[in-house]
Amino acid sequence: VDCGEGTQERMQQYKVRWFRINHIFISHLHGDHYYGLIGLLTTYNLLRRAHPLTIYGPALLKEIIELQLKASATRLNYQFNFVETQDDGLNKIFEDDFVEIHTFPLHHKIPTTGFLFRQKPGERRLLIEKLEGRDIERVHYKLLKQGTDVNDKGGNLIKAMDVTAPAHPARIYAFCSDTIYSEKILPYIQGADLLYHEATYLHDSINRAEETKHSTALQAAQIAEKANVKKLLIGHFSSRYSNLSMLLHEARSIFPETSLAVEGETFNV
Amino acid sequence: VDCGEGTQERMQQYKVRWFRINHIFISHLHGDHYYGLIGLLTTYNLLRRAHPLTIYGPALLKEIIELQLKASATRLNYQFNFVETQDDGLNKIFEDDFVEIHTFPLHHKIPTTGFLFRQKPGERRLLIEKLEGRDIERVHYKLLKQGTDVNDKGGNLIKAMDVTAPAHPARIYAFCSDTIYSEKILPYIQGADLLYHEATYLHDSINRAEETKHSTALQAAQIAEKANVKKLLIGHFSSRYSNLSMLLHEARSIFPETSLAVEGETFNV
Secondary structure, three states: OOOOOOHHHHHHHOOOOHHHOOEEEOOOOOHHHOOOHHHHHHHHHHOOOOOOEEEEEOHHHHHHHHHHHHHOOOOOOOOEEEEEOOOOOOEEEEEOOOEEEEEEEOOOOOOOEEEEEEEOOOOOEEOHHHHOOOOOOHHHHHHHHOOOOEEOOOOOEEOHHHHEEOOOOOOEEEEEOOOOOOHHHHHHHOOOOEEEEEOOEOHHHHHHHHHOOOOEHHHHHHHHHHOOOOEEEEEOOOOOOOOOHHHHHHHHOOOOOEEEOOOOOOOOO | OOOOOOHHHHHHHOOOOHHHOOEEEOOOOOHHHOOOHHHHHHHHHHOOOOOOEEEEEOHHHHHHHHHHHHHOOOOOOOOEEEEEOOOOOOEEEEEOOOEEEEEEEOOOOOOOEEEEEEEOOOOOEEOHHHHOOOOOOHHHHHHHHOOOOEEOOOOOEEOHHHHEEOOOOOOEEEEEOOOOOOHHHHHHHOOOOEEEEEOOEOHHHHHHHHHOOOOEHHHHHHHHHHOOOOEEEEEOOOOOOOOOHHHHHHHHHHOOOEEEOOOOOOOOO
């Protein structure tokens, strides 16, 4: 999600597996959120990428990419798809068997969307210890995981509820890039397992935050609390803060389960 | 000259003085030569640059920059000039009291120019030791430096040739970014004090070099020798070479005054 200048270099530095990435989401067209994209696309070309790549972002991004490819007389050797995002409500932009992805409007100087990654409910989990000694046809495991009772090979009924545990709850990750404090986003991010929310300033710079349509660490924490999320990640810190602990401290005063989105760190949802 | 992705970061790392840069020259529109430009332009905006900035490059570059500024609703707070380059011969693109700058055509996959920086002949240098004890009006120093004889305050003739040494010779720097080996460039770069010439491959990959319209280290050295330049800088090495000493060795076998254009190094003309 988002792709500032130097993304390629960081991917190399942190040993990101380049070909695990098949979808890239761009929240808006301020440079710190997309200037690294064109380099990534053309490096994939040099690396002879074979799999399709899909970019989700504002319509103008497609024009920018196409103009830059034209200028270098580049024809990508992989399939490049572009999905245009709109900042007019909750819009589903992707769905497969495991996940649904939506955009929702943020409130910034130019059209900006957040992204909501919603895992689909999974299957019930087999309790291996309860199945020991049972002679069950392979295809019946699938039915048990779906909650359907089956018979073992001896004809004995096996109740799904006895030998399976509920599915892990479907996880939700909400990403709010640049935005002014806005409670309008609460319905979209309600109950997320992890919320990334920008926190450009400390709250003593609330005027500057409002002027530039950014949020303070305190406000990010207020959003997290009101949306009843489980964990908050704050990021997009102004370069005026060489020490980030004040930002963390401020957010934690409202919402203790806050972490700093620091380069190179990994957070589980 | 040229501005790949991450230029800003390198400028910071090497403590380049940001506001000493007033002119940026882009040789062609392959990404490794300009993807860092838009970020630099917009960072200058954040830093409240006041002085004009002039970019020299292919016409499409202006379109790309304007589209990206439009996408972020950015109005630059400094004067931004664009000088369109042509790859059809020697073209003067800049001149002031000290230097003339020309483009000349290179031979690559897309329109590409080299850049020739020619210092203008300077003034003769005053020989302080020959002027000791002489009582000369301040304005007469300027005339002496221009080679004009003057009188001192006592009415004695002072011959410019007696009290000045010739000007330092006007220096020439020639920059040849991406190009296949071509002797057509020789007249443009003849006698340069310093020639930068790409050397993407070792000569055992001459086929690959021709295919991609790049040069080998050997060929760069041959150009340097035929153009009778004083020093050669080679660069733009393929990422296949983790050790650059072979490239240096190959070039030096033809042209001993060769150095590697390595990140962070400074070379005097």
